[in-house]
Amino acid sequence: MYSQKIVLHFPYTLVDKPIIYKLTKDFDLEFNILKAVVNPEEEGLMVLELKGDEEEYKKAIKYLKDSAVKVQILSQDVIRDEKKCVHCGLCVGVCPTEAFEVDQKSREIIFHQEKCIACGACVGACPYKAMTIKF
Amino acid sequence: MAKTVAQINEKIKKGEAVVVTAEEMIQIVKNDGAAAAAEKVDVVTTATFGPMCSSGAYLNLGHTKPKIKLGGGRTTLNGVEVYAGFAAVDICIGATALPEEDPKNKVFPGEFKYGGGHVIEDLVKGKDVKLKATTYGTDCYPSKKVNTFINIKDINEAILFNPRNLYQNYNVAVNLSDRTLYTYMGTLMSNLGNANYCSAGQLSPLLNDPFYKTIGIGTRILLGGGIGYIAWWGTQHNPGVKRSEGGVPLSPAGTAAVIGDLKEMSPKWIKGVSFQGYGTSLALGIGVPIPVLNQEIAGYTAVSDSEIFTNIVDYSKAYPQGATESLGRVSYAELKSGKIKISGKEVSTAGISSYSKAVEIATELKEKIIEGDFLLSEAVASFPGPDSGYKFKPLKTREIKGGE
Numbered sequence: 001m002y003s004q005k006i007v008l009h010f011p012y013t014l015v016d017k018p019i020i021y022k023l024t025k026d027f028d029l030e031f032n033i034l035k036a037v038v039n040p041e042e043e044g045l046m047v048l049e050l051k052g053d054e055e056e057y058k059k060a061i062k063y064l065k066d067s068a069v070k071v072q073i074l075s076q077d078v079i080r081d082e083k084k085c086v087h088c089g090l091c092v093g094v095c096p097t098e099a100f101e102v103d104q105k106s107r108e109i110i111f112h113q114e115k116c117i118a119c120g121a122c123v124g125a126c127p128y129k130a131m132t133i134k135f
Numbered sequence: 136m137a138k139t140v141a142q143i144n145e146k147i148k149k150g151e152a153v154v155v156t157a158e159e160m161i162q163i164v165k166n167d168g169a170a171a172a173a174e175k176v177d178v179v180t181t182a183t184f185g186p187m188c189s190s191g192a193y194l195n196l197g198h199t200k201p202k203i204k205l206g207g208g209r210t211t212l213n214g215v216e217v218y219a220g221f222a223a224v225d226i227c228i229g230a231t232a233l234p235e236e237d238p239k240n241k242v243f244p245g246e247f248k249y250g251g252g253h254v255i256e257d258l259v260k261g262k263d264v265k266l267k268a269t270t271y272g273t274d275c276y277p278s279k280k281v282n283t284f285i286n287i288k289d290i291n292e293a294i295l296f297n298p299r300n301l302y303q304n305y306n307v308a309v310n311l312s313d314r315t316l317y318t319y320m321g322t323l324m325s326n327l328g329n330a331n332y333c334s335a336g337q338l339s340p341l342l343n344d345p346f347y348k349t350i351g352i353g354t355r356i357l358l359g360g361g362i363g364y365i366a367w368w369g370t371q372h373n374p375g376v377k378r379s380e381g382g383v384p385l386s387p388a389g390t391a392a393v394i395g396d397l398k399e400m401s402p403k404w405i406k407g408v409s410f411q412g413y414g415t416s417l418a419l420g421i422g423v424p425i426p427v428l429n430q431e432i433a434g435y436t437a438v439s440d441s442e443i444f445t446n447i448v449d450y451s452k453a454y455p456q457g458a459t460e461s462l463g464r465v466s467y468a469e470l471k472s473g474k475i476k477i478s479g480k481e482v483s484t485a486g487i488s489s490y491s492k493a494v495e496i497a498t499e500l501k502e503k504i505i506e507g508d509f510l511l512s513e514a515v516a517s518f519p520g521p522d523s524g525y526k527f528k529p530l531k532t533r534e535i536k537g538g539e
Contacts, residue, residue, distance in 0.1 A: 086184065086406070086418065086492050089485035090321040092473075093329025098483075102473055107490040124244070125322040127186060127408035127418070 002054035005034070005074035007118065008064065010044035019067060020046070027060040028052055034117040047074060047118050077134050078116050078123075084130035085109070091122035091131065136174070137429045140513040143177045147507055152177040154504045156497040157338050157425075157436055164437030173433035178504055178511065181340040181436075182357075182422040182496035185333055185488030186408050188319060189299035189370065190417040191229040192255050192397050195291040196266065198224055203278035208270020211235075212254045212285075219268070223276055228254055230407075230417035240412060244317040250415025253407030255295070258287045259359070260402045293397035295359060295405075299369035301421060303341035303389035304445055307332045307465060307484075309477060312451035317412020321487055323450055327480050330447065333487040336440045336467035338497055340423035341389045343436045345382040346521065347374070349425050351514025356393065357422035357500045359405040362509075363395025365423075368518040373527035382435070383443050385464065389518060393421065404496070420492060422500035426511050440467035447477055457529060 010019070015038055023029045029052035038044040050057060064071050087108045092100045099115035100122070102108075122131045146152040153176050155163065160179045164172045196205075205219035210226055214234035218227040232251035239245050257264055263284040272279045287293050308320035309330045316323040321331045336342065344350045354365040369390025376388045404420035427433050446461035453460045465475050470484045503509040519525035 086489045088185070088487055088489040090331070090487060092485040093331060093483050094322050094324060102471075102485075104473075107471075107494070121322075124246075124411045127321075127410050127416070128406060129409065 001051055002057050003049060003051040004057065005047070005049045005117070006061075007072040007074050007077055008046045008048070009070035009072075010038075010046070011068055012043060014068060015044050017067070019064065019069060020048075022063065023050065023060050026063070027056040029056060029060055035119055074116070074118055078113065078118050079132050079134065080111050081130045081132065084128045086128055086130075088127075090125050090127065094121040094125045096121065138177070138426070139428065140426050140511050143426050144510045146177055147504055147510055150505075150507060152504060154178040154180065154501045156494070156501055157181045157343050158494065158497070160433075160436045161337065161439045164433060169434040169437065170430045172437070173427055173430040176427045176433065178501075179343065179425045179427055179436040180422060180497040180500040180504070181335075181338055181343045181425060182420065182493045182500065183301065183335040183339050183488055184404070184418065184420040184492035184496060185335075186319070186410070186416040186418045187297060187300045188231055188416045190255075190295065190297040190419060191227055191251070192258065193225065193227050193292070193294045193296055196224040196226065196285060197289075197291050199278055199281055201278050202276045203268065203270060203281055204273060204276035205268050205270055208268055208279075210266070210268040212264050212266055213249070213257065214265070214267075215249070215251055215254050217251075230255065231414050233415065239414075244412025245414075246411065247409045247414050250407065250409070252415045252417035255397070255417055256402060256405060256407040258293060259397060259400050259405050261287060287398055294394060295363070295397045295400065296366065296392070296394045297419075298392050299371055299390045300393050300419065301340050301369065301391040301423070302334070302387055303339070303345070304384045304443070305333045305387050306446055306448040306454070307470065307475075308450045308454070309447055309462065309482065310451050311449045316450055317410070318450050319410055319413045319416070320450060321485070322411060327477055327482050330470075330475060330477065330482045330484045331487055332445065332467070332470045332484060334443075334445070334467065335488050335490055335493040336443050336471070337438055338490070338493045340421070340425075341391070342383060342438060342443055344425055344432070345378070345384065345435055345438075347389060347518040348432060348435075349428065349514065350391070350423060351517045353512055353515040354423065355510070355512040356395075356424075357420075357496065357503070357509070358393055358395035358400065359397070359419055359421075360401030360403060361395055361399030363393050363421075364512075365391050365514075366394040367392040371527045372519065372525060374519055374521045374523065374525055378521065379442065379444060381438065381442055383438060385444050386446050391518075420496045422496045424500060424504060424509070424511055440471060443467045445470075447475075
């Protein structure tokens, strides 16, 4: 089964359309919403994981783009600035998906980007401002 | 046979000194025993890297024409409030100082994007920093206002002087409440969601010299990548706490005040930091050499994470209310494993102090000593020890009658 975490930006004109419903109905994709921010008169943002047939997934992405939804692959969106990170570990405990791991030998912090759901908890918790989130 | 600091320095000058980090010393003592290790090893290097809030820089700006007396007025650097209550152009900027317009915790948790720690980092980086001051005029200092850029290379002195660094052991912070806490110990998730600790453990300077036998006033250290000295024992020095059989304090104990030339420091080892909901601070790297004068000192420097214990403290109630309750005792070996058990619950742990950076600093200091670029100094006076009666006291507040 193919799976991908994506970030969707909805222009406010689309906020009242059942876009996500269509992903299941027309493309038989399973979705898991990791984060959603919808403000009236503003752009909507949704982070979700899609699972299903790869061909259907591609069609679904085309459908989203044709509907004027901006689509990004999630893993590109949370970035660690290696020059700023001092490998303290303050990000480790606040991460809900255990995307940070302490290397038991070097004591450095490994960032598993594939586990990241872009919740932003580490961004606020990092005193060195090494973590940034870009949607 | 006992050695002296002078003898060790002679060996360093000849390029014959044997220098190891406190991490390497553990294995040497385990294999050869403390007596043989004391013969073999001359210096053990220790280090720590982490946020140290009781830090600040003293600057002498030089005089403007006509002259101005900043003392008694209001002075800022990049908008951050500085203390100017000295003679005309001496100022002091503390790590936690903030700009007046910072929203602080009005929208909780505040971000604290820029403060004193960041100004100190910008100075070290060689960036121009905005000085703004207003004051009153006098016959000898007629100017009332100055508005200019300053740069660390142009001002007279820039001295880092930190009244309390190098805590000998520290609490593990947890949160028993049902809301997230934002503290100087980092973000603490509700209902024992995580546990944060802050010590380099087996590499930490004062944990390798538990009775302050070599580290004292006048000890030459590596401070922020430059040369510094221990100026005094640190504020809140509390040597009389309970200790393990090996002499290691079981709770926060000794501290050191340190001083050094900010102009010689490196932005790699001195960084402004922002703690969400708490404020700004200064993260600092410090390396301290310990001369292995005898078998006893060799034994102390071989202390390992499994022999260093600390208390778990609730930061939702016990810490802010000044209570001394502990939720249990854990070793640094357990803390570094990534999980500890508190009241039957498995809790993930994280360090605030960077152990990998501490290793880097201890190694840098070791190399400097081996290359003959760093000689040891003998302490000119000792810190108050465990039997001195010296104590960290709370402030007893008294009501002021008839006034506010």
